[in-house]
Amino acid sequence: MYNPRSSKAEEFISHQEVLETLEYAEKNKNNVQLIDRIIEKAKLRKGLSHREAAVLLDCQLEEKNKEIYALAQQIKKDFYGNRIVMFAPLYLSNYCVNGCVYCPYHMKNKNITRKKMTQDEIRREVIALQDMGHKRLAIEAGEDPVNNPIEYILECIDTIYSIKHKNGAIRRVNVNIAATTVENYKKLKDAGIGTYILFQETYHKDSYEKLHPTGPKHNYAYHTEAMDRAMLGGIDDVGLGVLFGLELYRYEFAALLMHAEHLEAALGVGPHTISVPRIRPADDVDPASFSNSINDDIFAKIVACIRISVPYTGMIVSTRESKACRERVLHLGISQISGASKTSVGGYCEPEPEDENTAQFDVNDRRTLDEVIKWLMEMDYIPSFCTACYREGRTGDRFMSLCKSGQILNCCHPNALMTLKEYLEDYASPETKAIGEALIQKEIPNIPKEKVREIVKENLINISKGSRDFRF
Numbered sequence: 343m344y345n346p347r348s349s350k351a352e353e354f355i356s357h358q359e360v361l362e363t364l365e366y367a368e369k370n371k372n373n374v375q376l377i378d379r380i381i382e383k384a385k386l387r388k389g390l391s392h393r394e395a396a397v398l399l400d401c402q403l404e405e406k407n408k409e410i411y412a413l414a415q416q417i418k419k420d421f422y423g424n425r426i427v428m429f430a431p432l433y434l435s436n437y438c439v440n441g442c443v444y445c446p447y448h449m450k451n452k453n454i455t456r457k458k459m460t461q462d463e464i465r466r467e468v469i470a471l472q473d474m475g476h477k478r479l480a481i482e483a484g485e486d487p488v489n490n491p492i493e494y495i496l497e498c499i500d501t502i503y504s505i506k507h508k509n510g511a512i513r514r515v516n517v518n519i520a521a522t523t524v525e526n527y528k529k530l531k532d533a534g535i536g537t538y539i540l541f542q543e544t545y546h547k548d549s550y551e552k553l554h555p556t557g558p559k560h561n562y563a564y565h566t567e568a569m570d571r572a573m574l575g576g577i578d579d580v581g582l583g584v585l586f587g588l589e590l591y592r593y594e595f596a597a598l599l600m601h602a603e604h605l606e607a608a609l610g611v612g613p614h615t616i617s618v619p620r621i622r623p624a625d626d627v628d629p630a631s632f633s634n635s636i637n638d639d640i641f642a643k644i645v646a647c648i649r650i651s652v653p654y655t656g657m658i659v660s661t662r663e664s665k666a667c668r669e670r671v672l673h674l675g676i677s678q679i680s681g682a683s684k685t686s687v688g689g690y691c692e693p694e695p696e697d698e699n700t701a702q703f704d705v706n707d708r709r710t711l712d713e714v715i716k717w718l719m720e721m722d723y724i725p726s727f728c729t730a731c732y733r734e735g736r737t738g739d740r741f742m743s744l745c746k747s748g749q750i751l752n753c754c755h756p757n758a759l760m761t762l763k764e765y766l767e768d769y770a771s772p773e774t775k776a777i778g779e780a781l782i783q784k785e786i787p788n789i790p791k792e793k794v795r796e797i798v799k800e801n802l803i804n805i806s807k808g809s810r811d812f813r814f
């Protein structure tokens with residue numbers, strides 16, 4: 343039975359409820375009156391239920407779909423303005439004891455080089471990332487209690503935070519490691535992590551068990567209930583995601599929103615972010631062998647429908663997607679993107695040697711960070727390197743209440759401009775810098791409060807003079 347408050351995976355992601363939702367959506371996909379009512383509700387910017395969202399996802403009516411896309415764009419602007427948060431992944435180790443059939447790190451794959459970075463190697467990688475201008479990382483590692491125990495992850499986090507190179511610093515480390523215990527989540531919290539990210543891969547239990555035939559990840563309930571344990575361990579911000587292509591996208595979409603509803607109902611705070619990865623080619627992984635892959639149109643519709651269903655949740659798209667695809671979904675709801683990513687273990691400091699092959703997937707967007715920043719600014723987006731919320735305690739329900747009331751704009755817009763200015767001064771090419779300076783001048787009048795505007799102006803001048811001691 344469906345019960346969003348339950349702590350049991352099979353009750354908050356009730357298979358029966360997903361099936362009934364899909365049936366309801368199919369039956370109503372051309373029901374104009376109902377679709378109008380759902381769109382009207384979405385305009386209130388308080389979100390939609392998974393059933394309502396599923397109807398919009400299935401909607402076949404061209405005019406209504408135009409309204410859905412327009413609303414997604416408007417909600418994106420209202421909650422996130424024109425800011426895009428930047429980050430980079432850092433793969434620590436590709437040792438893994440699991441058997442995930444869609445991932446080259448699976449234990450039986452003998453074609454790839456197994457590698458785990460030492461603290462010295464991590465130092466070199468972090469310096470290379472800082473030299474590009476990154477301030478926010480997402481660390482990734484396979485599941486391996488011997489090679490990648492929690493102590494190793496904690497040591498890596500410590501190393502990353504400790505490196506201050508020139509004006510660089512990694513100010514927020516998000517963590518994407520396997521489902522673990524409340525005790526270990528407490529340790530991650532104490533290490534000062536930002537968001538704990540764990541992709542569900544698929545919510546369909548039978549498929550999940552087939553796709554994860556061996557290893558601890560085979561346990562569907564343990565994996566699906568991980569966010570509950572993370573929050574019990576004190577982690578305020580969690581990030582959800584599915585790997586589109588493994589199962590029917592309609593199933594994943596409904597279940598993903600049910601998971602978000604569960605976190606809100608049972609733990610009082612919805613997900614901080616939702617990621618929308620699609621399967622990519624990799625060693626031992628051919629996307630064509632997965633029959634549920636989705637095209638760019640469906641991908642865009644999913645992004646738009648998530649945007650209007652959970653308006654206050656950030657949305658992430660990585661370099662799995664091409665420049666053109668990223669451009670399309672940025673307008674529809676994406677608030678955070680990676681840039682200049684390497685999916686190998688190491689590879690930022692020096693390119694991976696030809697005889698090594700440690701990547702988790704082929705990157706689609708291979709541009710440098712400077713090129714990505716320039717591209718965003720040419721579309722009038724403000725690339726933001728801000729990490730202030732987490733350091734100022736604006737996390738969990740505090741962040742959500744600011745976000746839901748729309749007040750987060752007052753913090754984010756000034757912070758985005760100041761961190762962009764910092765990037766332009768320290769790392770940008772002359773051409774990117776010129777575009778950025780013009781954009782900042784254009785944006786200053788849009789800062790909502792006169793007093794805040796004055797503080798920003800003062801700090802922008804200080805940053806130009808070399809000071810990095812500015813207020814957030």
Ligand code: SF4
Binds near residue numbers: 439442449520
């Ligand atoms: S998806 Fe994660 S758990 Fe599965 S094989 Fe890859 S690294 Fe290991």
